[in-house]
Amino acid sequence: MKEALYYQAEKDGAVRCTLCPHQCLLSDEQFGICGVRQNINGRLYSLVYEKVIARHSDPIEKKPLFHVHPGSTSFSVATMGCNFKCRFCQNHEISQVRRSNNRQISGEIFTASDVVQTARQIGCKTIACTYTEPTIYYEYAFDIARLAQKAGLQTVWISNGYISAAPLEEIAPFLAAANIDLKAWDDNFYRRQVGGDLQSVLQTLASLKRLGVWLEVTTLVIPGVTDSEEQMRSIAEFIRDELGPETPWHLSRFYPHFAYTHLLPTREETLHSAREIGLQSGLRYVYSGNVPGDPGEHTFCYQCGEQVIQRYGFHVLENRLVKGCCPKCSTPIDGIGM
Numbered sequence: 001m002k003e004a005l006y007y008q009a010e011k012d013g014a015v016r017c018t019l020c021p022h023q024c025l026l027s028d029e030q031f032g033i034c035g036v037r038q039n040i041n042g043r044l045y046s047l048v049y050e051k052v053i054a055r056h057s058d059p060i061e062k063k064p065l066f067h068v069h070p071g072s073t074s075f076s077v078a079t080m081g082c083n084f085k086c087r088f089c090q091n092h093e094i095s096q097v098r099r100s101n102n103r104q105i106s107g108e109i110f111t112a113s114d115v116v117q118t119a120r121q122i123g124c125k126t127i128a129c130t131y132t133e134p135t136i137y138y139e140y141a142f143d144i145a146r147l148a149q150k151a152g153l154q155t156v157w158i159s160n161g162y163i164s165a166a167p168l169e170e171i172a173p174f175l176a177a178a179n180i181d182l183k184a185w186d187d188n189f190y191r192r193q194v195g196g197d198l199q200s201v202l203q204t205l206a207s208l209k210r211l212g213v214w215l216e217v218t219t220l221v222i223p224g225v226t227d228s229e230e231q232m233r234s235i236a237e238f239i240r241d242e243l244g245p246e247t248p249w250h251l252s253r254f255y256p257h258f259a260y261t262h263l264l265p266t267r268e269e270t271l272h273s274a275r276e277i278g279l280q281s282g283l284r285y286v287y288s289g290n291v292p293g294d295p296g297e298h299t300f301c302y303q304c305g306e307q308v309i310q311r312y313g314f315h316v317l318e319n320r321l322v323k324g325c326c327p328k329c330s331t332p333i334d335g336i337g338m
């Protein structure tokens with residue numbers, strides 16, 4: 001348990017958590033929406049500090065971050081909890097604390113310095129705060145990122161982008177890259193199916209860009225829900241105009257999950273059309289995800305069209321870049337450690 005970094009005292013022993021846009025107002029003993037922050041005697045505590053529920057060495061492509069040290073591994077950690085309630089969550093067993101186990105917060109103690117040491121020992125280039133939502137284990141993620149930077153490792157976040165401006169500004173200098181979910185171009189969807197709002201996520205994306213963090217964006221393409229041509233075009237144009245055409249966009253195939261078992265998996269043709277919309281809008285790198293073997297998994301030079309990185313699923317089969325540039329026309333391919 002660790003006292004939270006972002007909260008303020010309110011009347012009658014209540015506290016307001018200011019870490020994410022929910023701004024939960026909590027009376028004594030009450031938990032926040034994320035289920036892992038609690039008011040204890042007028043102080044707010046993180047109940048998941050250094051309490052990992054998952055840790056693994058993953059290909060960085062699995063995050064997905066296709067333009068950060070391609071072919072490397074990323075030591076990936078998570079605690080329980082999330083400030084969203086996505087009804088299609090693929091990790092709901094560990095993200096939905098209240099629903100899954102009546103607020104039992106599982107996990108084993110694994111300190112921030114354990115994380116950094118392990119990452120170094122097994123030769124990872126990066127540490128990923130991922131699987132659930134890094135914002136809700138902010139104090140742990142912050143300590144990891146600070147120690148990692150000292151040890152010459154980079155930290156990346158895989159996040160829903162639902163975080164307040166001040167904590168984001170504070171941690172950004174310690175983050176090399178982030179993949180942010182932009183789940184839909186539909187505020188109603190965010191409010192009803194996710195438990196958040198679109199504008200806050202767009203603000204986080206714009207702030208990360210301004211703060212110099214390398215960005216990639218993921219959209220889960222849910223059939224009949226988030227897959228309309230208008231939504232795809234709006235997202236692609238937002239990425240192009242506000243984040244820059246160099247920002248990779250990952251279009252991820254939906255599979256029935258959690259409360260969304262009534263839908264079929266995304267058709268491959270739908271993913272291909274969405275990818276085409278992204279490319280026609282002027283984005284340099286648009287990828288199909290969750291479809292191993294699809295041509296949309298590879299990286300192509302945006303100038304001459306040459307295939308420069310060949311992938312299968314999360315694995316790089318061939319990296320033809322020469323000092324980060326296209327081997328045919330010498331155009332630099334955007335990213336970190338390309």
Ligand code: SF4
Nearest residue numbers: 017020023024032034
């Ligand atoms: S981090 Fe948790 S407690 Fe804090 S405002 Fe967000 S949901 Fe509420």
